[in-house]
Amino acid sequence: MNLKELSQELGLSQTTVSRALNGYPEVSAATRKRVEEAAQAFNYRPSTRAKGLATGQALAIGHVIPVSSKHEMVNPIFGDFIAGAGETYARQGYEMILSIVDDDNEEQIYRGLKSRRAVDGVIVHGPRMDDDRLPLLHELQMPFAVHGRASGSTTPYTWLDVNNRSAFERATNFLLDLGHQRIALINGLEVMDFAHRRRTGYEDALTGHGIAIDPALMRSGEMTEVFGYQTTRNMLGQDDAPTAIVASSLICALGARRAIEERGLVMGKDVSIITHDDALSYLQNGDEIPIFTATRSSVREAGRRLAMMLLDAVGDPGRAPQHVLLEAELMVGGSTGPSPRKD
Amino acid sequence: MNLKELSQELGLSQTTVSRALNGYPEVSAATRKRVEEAAQAFNYRPSTRAKGLATGQALAIGHVIPVSSKHEMVNPIFGDFIAGAGETYARQGYEMILSIVDDDNEEQIYRGLKSRRAVDGVIVHGPRMDDDRLPLLHELQMPFAVHGRASGSTTPYTWLDVNNRSAFERATNFLLDLGHQRIALINGLEVMDFAHRRRTGYEDALTGHGIAIDPALMRSGEMTEVFGYQTTRNMLGQDDAPTAIVASSLICALGARRAIEERGLVMGKDVSIITHDDALSYLQNGDEIPIFTATRSSVREAGRRLAMMLLDAVGDPGRAPQHVLLEAELMVGGSTGPSPRKD
DNA sequence: AATCATAGCCAAAGCGCTTTGGATGCGCAC
C-alpha cells in the first residue's frame, strides 16, 4: 500500500492524505480521522526512502564502529551503548545504520555516508587523542556527537563523557586512604582519549599524596581479560610489587583477579583492585554487594542521552554544541582492603 | 554533487553517466573511463535513497535485536556477530540497519520494516522454540536468515547454526571419560532454541553412559556472570554436589569459577568446567593454552557467512533455503581434570 | 547505392513521497 493507493481508496488527493498524516492544519478533523483510520487499517507507512528523497532528510543516524584491524577487537561496551541509542531513535522515528570498519579506512566511510546522503548525522565512537575524525566531519559539514572527548580539538563539538579524570583520581585516593603506596594502573590504549584522562586522574592522586609515579606500575593495552591477567602476573612478579591495582575495565579486572589468585593471593586482602565499571548488562559487577570496588557509569544511559543530543543538533543546526559530563559513582565492594604492608 | 551536475560537467546525459557507472555495455570504453575518473574526482556517489526508490531495492539489511525488557539484557555475542555481518555488507555495498526492541513488540518492528520498505531482508537473532517470527516473516514475504534454528518451524528457511547438540554431547562425554559422574549443566534460558539443543546433547551423553538425569543439576537462566556464580554456589552446597560443570558461555563459566574458588576449591582438580566459547574478541579464553576447556565456534565468522547467505537469498528469491551447520572444535584447557571422587 | 545491424548516446517517464501555488465554496460584513 502506498500513498497513491491509499488516497484513491479514500477518494482524496495525495496532498490531503499526506497532510492529514503529518499533522498539518489544512485538513478538517473529520477527514484527518478518516485518513488515520484507513492508514491503520491498511497498515500504511510511508516509504522512508521516498520520504527522505522528498524532504532531503535521511531520517537515519550513522554509527561508525572502528574495529582494530590487528586484533579484530570489538569494543565490548558497544552493544550496550547501541542499545541505549537505539531506544532514542525508535522513539524519534529515526533509523540507526551501522558501519563496521577497520580503523585504517574510516575516512572513506565518513565520506561515503556524506556523499551517499545516507545519514543526517553520526555518532563518533572511541575518540582518540587529536582525533582526525573531528576536523574531517567539520569539513564534510556532517553533524556529529562524540561519545567521550578528543583532547586537542580546537573547534567546539557536541559530546558526552564520563569524568574519567575525577573518577580515577577518586579511585586512586580511595586506595591511598587505605594505606596503599604501590598502586598499579592497568589502562586502555593510550591513544584513546579516555585512557589518557584516566591516567591523569591516577597521577594527580599520587602526586597529591607525595608519591612518585613509577612507570613500572603503569601498563596500557587493549582491555581484554588476557591483558589484565598478563600485566598483573607480570607486575606481581616484580620486586616491590603493587599492593593495589586500578583497572580500566571489569574485564581487565577479571584477568587481574585470575593472576592474583593464581599466585595464591587473596583479592581484597593481599592485593586490592578497584575498577571502572560500564554497567554492561551481561557483565554485572555482582548483585547486591559488588564483587569489585568500582567507579560506575552506565554506558547504556550514555547511549540514550548522546543520541538525543545528536538529534537535537540535527534538528536545529544553528544550536551551540552541547556537553554532558557524567560523574561516575563509587561502589565499594569486596575487592579492596587496607594495605597489607605496614609502613 | 549529484548525477545531474556530474553529467553536465561531462557534457553527457544522465542516462549515459548512470550506465557508465553501473557497468552497462551501451557505453564506449573511453566514455566509461572518463566518467569514472570524473566521479572519482568529484567524489560522486549516488544517493542510496534515490537509487533505492528507482530500483525498488533498499540495499539494506535489517537486524532486529531483541533486548529482554525485564533485565535490559543485551546478548554479549551480538557485537561480534554484527561485526562479522558488517564486513560482508561493506563488501557487497549494503547498509546495515539496526533496530533495538524489547521482546514484546517485535512484531511491530518487522511490520514496520516491511511497510516502510526499509530493508531487503532481515537477520533473525536469538531464535526461540516455535518462534513466531518465522511465520510472521513468511506472511510478510520478507526474506530472512536465522542465526540458529527454531525447532517447530514447519516451512523451510535459511539458517546457520552451530551443532549445539553434538558440541554439548562431546563436552559431556569428555567429562564422563574423565570419570565424572555428577555433571551439572548451566544453560541459557530454555525458551531459546540453542539452550534446548544443548540440553539434549548433554542428556544424550549421560543416558548413553547409563547415568540418570538429575534435574537438581540442571539450571537455566540468562547467561550472566552472576547467574553462573549463584547456580554454582548453590549446587556446590547441595548434598552430592557435582564434580563437573558444563557451562553455556564463557561469562557463565567465569561466575562458576568464582563460586568454586570462593569455597576454597580448585578448578580443574576439585571441580572441572567445560564451557562453550563464542570466541568473542574481548573475552578470549586465554592465550596459547585455553583457561577453560571449551567447545569453540566463532560467532564473528557466523555473522560473515550468514549475512552472505541472506544476500544470496535476496538476490535470487527463487533459490531454495540454505543451511549451514558448523561443528564446534574442542579445545582442552586447564579447567578439566579427572574426577576427584573415586567410585 | 540501398539496406541493415549495431554501437553509442539521449529524452523522458517513473519510483513514492512532500510541498508549492492555486482552486473552490462557504459564511459574513458592508
Next chain:
DNA sequence: GTGCGCATCCAAAGCGCTTTGGCTATGATT
C-alpha cells in the same frame, strides 16, 4: 449583491536516481 476571509481540498512539480524506448551515425552487407 458584492467582496472578503477562511477552511478545505487539489494538481503538479520536484527530490536523485534507473530504465524504457527511441535516435543517429558508422560500417558491413547485399
